[in-house]
Amino acid sequence: MTVGQERKLVTEIPGPRSVELMARVRRSVARGIGIALPVFVTEAGGGIVVDADGNQLIDLGSGIAVTNVGNAAPQVVSAVQEQVARFTHTCFMVTPYAGYLEVCEALNRITPGDHEKRSVLLNSGAEAVENAVKIARSHTRRNAVVVFDHGYHGRTNLTMAMTAKNAPYKDGFGPFAPEVYRVPTSYPYRDGLSGPEAAARAVASIEKYVGASNVACVVIEPIHGEGGFVVPAPGFLPAVAEWCRSAGVVFVADEIQTGFGRTGDLFACSHEGVVPDLITLAKGIAGGLPLAAVTGRAEIMDAPHVSGLGGTYGGNPVACAASLAAISMMEAEDLPARAREIGEIMLPALRDLAARHPIIGDVRGRGAMIAIELVTASGEPDPIATGEIARACHAEGMVVLTAGTYGNVLRFLPPLVMPPELLREALSLLAKVFDAR
Template sequence: MTETLINATDRSLLQTRHLLTDIPGPRSLELHAERAEQVSSGFGIALPVFVERAEGGIVRDVDGNRLIDFASGIAVTSLGASNSRVAERVAAQLEKFTHTCFMVTEYEAFTKVCSWLNRNTPGDFAKRTALFTTGAEAVENAVKISRAATGRPNVLVFDEAYHGRSLLTMAMTAKVNPYKKNFGPMPDHIVRAASANPLRNAGVRVEQVLESVESTLREHDPFSFAAMVIEPIQGEGGFVVPMAGFIPGLRKLADKYGIVLVLDEIQAGIGRTGTLFASEHEQVAGDLVLTAKALANGVPLSAVTGRAELLNAPHAGGLGGTYAGNPLACEAALAVFEQLEDGVLLANARRIEQVVREVLEPLLDSTSIVAQVRGRGAMLAVEFADRGTLVPRPDLAAKVSRDCHSQGVITLTCGTHGNVLRLLPPLVIGEDLLRDGLEVLSRAIASAA
């Protein structure tokens, strides 16, 4: 949160929390009522406020309230929701053309995005990249690529995983409600193995979890698996940082059985954890790495990057999509890459973690409801559970989040049991603003306790 970066965002929206009305305010309530008349009720909502402007770490609603953004559009707007350099590059591209479809006629920005990802994803081997539009598309295409390269059908996924809302990615996702409920039957050839949640596996050694994973592979014939897909930090599953050695252990199992190791970095990648990719903390390179969300700072874009022989395995025409690697999205991504080059954003993510831990970790001793404060960089979470039994307390997570909302701090819940509050502030948030939001959160937790 250096002053250089704060100034570089060219903010005109005052970076302080300020409430003029109750949250939600009267105009937001009017618009929300209209939404209910026009929009499918299948869309949920964390906070029914309508946004008029967003910049840096602040979201201003239609009632004039300024709220602190601890969500970043679910880890998307890491550079703020109206980053000036992203806007400049997208605007310049708008003057040229908005779309041609890369499978019809080509444009250089697509290749440049692929080149940056090939250079910067972990792994000292020749790489190729394929661009798509959504995170779920990236996951599905990683499965397609793995099956094309190996000739095998099965895919190994893990407890507490989240990989998307399409039919295949729902099958790969662990959580039933709301993601899979009423939407079956699910595609087959998806096998689930144990994850290495340190809090929920206290006293269990990582070697034991890896033995369980290998046992699951053997039950289904390990040589029938095309891919194993894992998030380096599990997102919707609860921001779970795996036991030390788990991801490297999966790397060894993948090598042993010729399985493609797919690292789903859709939420954790592009600087969120204080490194470009979360897997750098594990010192592991995936055969395929998936990115989306923060990749283009809010303009829809996703990517599969990995070993050249894998990306080149599908037949010509086998990969693609009408909007895959749209030129506006590619220009937005190039603007993101420019701003990652000097390392300031990565340093900011690490500083955010220091501040969050400084404020929230004392709650482990001062309350009996905070089971763990965890995460890396600006991808952090508080899990609520009864201290002695670890019985999940989703009621407390919901209450704390509601209290934060009422005080003008946007927070999100997650976790298999809905008992985790997650923090995803933009990497450009100022420290004063960050601390103000954390004080609101800390008071809400103390009140709930």
């Protein structure tokens, strides 16, 4: 990589060039686009992003879990350059090309389960979720969609209905798509339930308020992402998946944020041996290029009629080339193992920090998908302190993100290729921020 793997601050954050560019943003970009850290990136690689003022910031966001293989990974760059020189688009539905087929073959091979599978390629995570619902409804001839508290599935009309948190994702944008039902999830820090107990509560809600015979699919993130990196108690996911099998309900694992090595397994549902009927994929699938997919059991995926699935840009050839290179890199360099190593560095350090600072109510996560939940002295969510700490981290030259239904979670998503010494520096800076409060 060409970007030096060291933090370097040459101006305050944001610097004068970024401030100038932000003034142009306010004149040209719709105000509904929120920006967490107003520095303008000119280059990135490994665990560093470089801004327009020459500052080098430690990247603990990965573009929201997208650049798992690193930014501008040479293998991805080379594959993209070669494909761009050949052709940029034909539309697979008009005149197909091998890249789309090869990505589908790769996804059918690497996703959980050894059953026969099919895949469809799309543009975004929300589009993947919508198509998973379409496929499940076509297969079951049922309408109801069951989702969970603290879940996030996108910003389209249907996926807003499926997303739990109102502001900023849903507020003022209704009415939403019907036949979406929300049930309690497993949130060990706040509910104290075992996995089987939490699953029994969820199933009871489905059977009482929806009726099993009406449910087309249950859609769940194996670890809730935007909802605060909520890791369900052991046994919760397997029990929900087993109920789905017994009730003829399609079990959909939304692995858009958790997939492609992020949690220490190639896919997070494998942690407890859960094999979904359908799996939705995006974010880390293509090293930063826009691509998404639904992969699943052949008999379910083949339920929609011919031309019932598709889209002009779905499976764009350049994005497919990037995806094949990224998947090859994940396997060749065993990036899930790198994610586990990141977790082994981060979790003990964050637990030590929590022992010194009671504002940290919970440390949780798996692999390179880690979070801390910040609370008041009475244990209530503390979104104000969370925002203050995030801004202090930004000033120190670190890209960090907030999350959580209550806005009180700091989440950490370092690229899986981040050098360990850079990660340790980030943790030292985080400790400095907390110690200064």
